[in-house]
Amino acid sequence: MDALNPFVFTQPVGPDDLIDRDDESDRLLALAKGGHAVRLSAPRRYGKTSLLRRIGRDADKIGMNYVEVDFYGVLSEIEVAERLEDGYAVLRSKTGELARSAIRTLRPGISVGGGPVRVDSRPRVEERTKRLLTGLLDLPVRLFERTGTRTLVAFDEFQALLAVGPGIDGLFRSRIQRHGDAASYIFAGSHPGLMAQLFARQERPFFGQARAFELDPLDDGDIAEYIGERFERTRRSVGAALEPLLDLAAGHPQRAMLLAHQLWEQTPFEGEADAECWQRTLATVFAEQDEALRAAWDSLETKEQAVYAALAVGGSGLFAERTLTRFNLSKSSARYAREALVRGGQVRKIDSRWLPVDPLLARWSVELQHNGGEDLLR
Ligand SMILES: Nc1ncnc2c1ncn2[C@@H]1O[C@H](COP(=O)(O)OP(=O)(O)OP(=O)(O)O)[C@@H](O)[C@H]1O
Numbered sequence: 453m454d455a456l457n458p459f460v461f462t463q464p465v466g467p468d469d470l471i472d473r474d475d476e477s478d479r480l481l482a483l484a485k486g487g488h489a490v491r492l493s494a495p496r497r498y499g500k501t502s503l504l505r506r507i508g509r510d511a512d513k514i515g516m517n518y519v520e521v522d523f524y525g526v527l528s529e530i531e532v533a534e535r536l537e538d539g540y541a542v543l544r545s546k547t548g549e550l551a552r553s554a555i556r557t558l559r560p561g562i563s564v565g566g567g568p569v570r571v572d573s574r575p576r577v578e579e580r581t582k583r584l585l586t587g588l589l590d591l592p593v594r595l596f597e598r599t600g601t602r603t604l605v606a607f608d609e610f611q612a613l614l615a616v617g618p619g620i621d622g623l624f625r626s627r628i629q630r631h632g633d634a635a636s637y638i639f640a641g642s643h644p645g646l647m648a649q650l651f652a653r654q655e656r657p658f659f660g661q662a663r664a665f666e667l668d669p670l671d672d673g674d675i676a677e678y679i680g681e682r683f684e685r686t687r688r689s690v691g692a693a694l695e696p697l698l699d700l701a702a703g704h705p706q707r708a709m710l711l712a713h714q715l716w717e718q719t720p721f722e723g724e725a726d727a728e729c730w731q732r733t734l735a736t737v738f739a740e741q742d743e744a745l746r747a748a749w750d751s752l753e754t755k756e757q758a759v760y761a762a763l764a765v766g767g768s769g770l771f772a773e774r775t776l777t778r779f780n781l782s783k784s785s786a787r788y789a790r791e792a793l794v795r796g797g798q799v800r801k802i803d804s805r806w807l808p809v810d811p812l813l814a815r816w817s818v819e820l821q822h823n824g825g826e827d828l829l830r
Pocket residue numbers: 460461462463464465469470471472473494495496497498499500501502503642705706707709710
C-alpha cells in the first residue's frame with residue numbers, strides 16, 4: 453500500500469515533526485523555568501501553536517504543568533472562562549484532577565429538578581463571571597500550593613482578548629502579577645498591531661510586562677533536509693523540484709509544507725519530483741488557493757495593494773521614483789500603507805528588508821500585475 457502524505461499543513465504539527473525550532477524551544481523553556489513572561493510573536497501560520505506544544509512536552513518532562521489556552525474568536529468574559537477551563541480539562545494525572553476539582557468549586561452549584569427557574573440579573577451574572585474568571589486565572593497558585601509544581605501557561609492568540617472589552621487585560625494582569633513561583637506565562641499572538649496594543653502602549657496593563665520573542669523564517673537547508681527525508685521514507689525522491697519550492701516558500705513554514713504536500717501528491721511512487729511535477733504542483737496550489745488569495749488581496753486597501761505588489765516585485769526599493777510612479781504612490785501614501793500592512797501582519801521586516809509575509813500571495817500579486825494571474829493557473 454502506498455504511504456500517506458507525510459506533509460501536514462492544515463493543523464499544528466507534533467513536537468517530533470517540527471523542522472528545527474530546537475533553539476527556540478530551549479530558550480523559551482529556559483525563560484519559563486526562570487519565571488519570565490514572554491510574548492511570542494509571529495505571523496499567521498508560522499508555527500506558534502506547534503512550537504508551544506513542543507515547549508509543553510518539554511516542560512512536562514521537567515516536571516512543570518503545561519496549560520494551553522486558545523483565545524481565538526472569544527467575544528465575552530464567559531467565553532474566556534470557558535477557554536481557561538478547556539485548557540485545564542486536558543491536564544493529566546493528579547494535577548489535572550486537582551485542577552478540575554478546584555474548577556468545580558468555582559462553578560456555582562447547578563440544581564437539577566423541579567422548582568421555578570431563577571433568572572439572575574445581569575450585574576449578578578457579571579459579578580459571578582468575574583469571580584469565576586479570577587479563580588480560573590489563579591488556578592496555578594492553587595496547584596502550586598498543593599503539589600509544589602510550577603505551571604507554564606501558554607495563552608495562544610492572546611490578542612483576541614481585545615475583542616472582549618477594555619478592562620480584560622487589566623483583570624489578567626492583576627491576577628498574574630501575584631503568581632510568582634507558581635506560574636510562568638507565554639503570550640502568543642499573530643496580529644502585530646493588536647499585540648502592540650496590548651504590550652507596547654504605555655497606558656495598557658501589560659506594557660513592558662513580557663520579553664519579546666519573534667519567530668524567524670525557517671532555513672532552506674532545514675526545509676530541504678526535512679522534505680528529502682520524508683520523500684525518501686515514502687519511496688520517492690525529490691529532484692529538480694526542490695530548488696523552486698524553496699525559492700517560492702521563502703522560509704514560510706506552512707507554505708513550505710503546503711507546497712511539499714502537493715509536490716508529493718504529484719510525484720509517482722518510486723519516482724522523482726522533477727520540473728514537470730513542479731509545474732503541476734504550482735498549477736494545483738494556485739488553483740486551490742485562488743479563492744483564499746483573492747479574499748486576502750481584496751481585504752487590502754488600494755494603496756496597501758500597491759505597496760504590497762511593489763514589495764513583492766522587489767527591485768529598486770519602495771521609495772525609488774520609478775517604483776512610486778509605477779505603483780501610483782506618493783512617498784507618504786507608501787509609508788502609511790506600509791505601516792498599515794505591518795500592523796495587519798501582511799508585511800514584515802527581515803534582515804532590514806520589508807517583505808510580504810505570505811510568499812504565495814506575493815507571487816500571486818506579481819502575476820496579477822503582469823496578466824491577471826492567468827499564468828499561474830495554466
Ligand atoms: N517548524 C515547523 N516545521 C514543520 N512545519 C511547520 C513548522 N512550523 C509551522 N509548520 C507548518 O505550519 C502549519 C501551521 O502551524 P501552526 O498551526 O503551529 O502555526 P500557527 O502560527 O499557530 O498558525 P495560526 O496563525 O493559524 O494559529 C503546520 O500545519 C505546518 O504545516
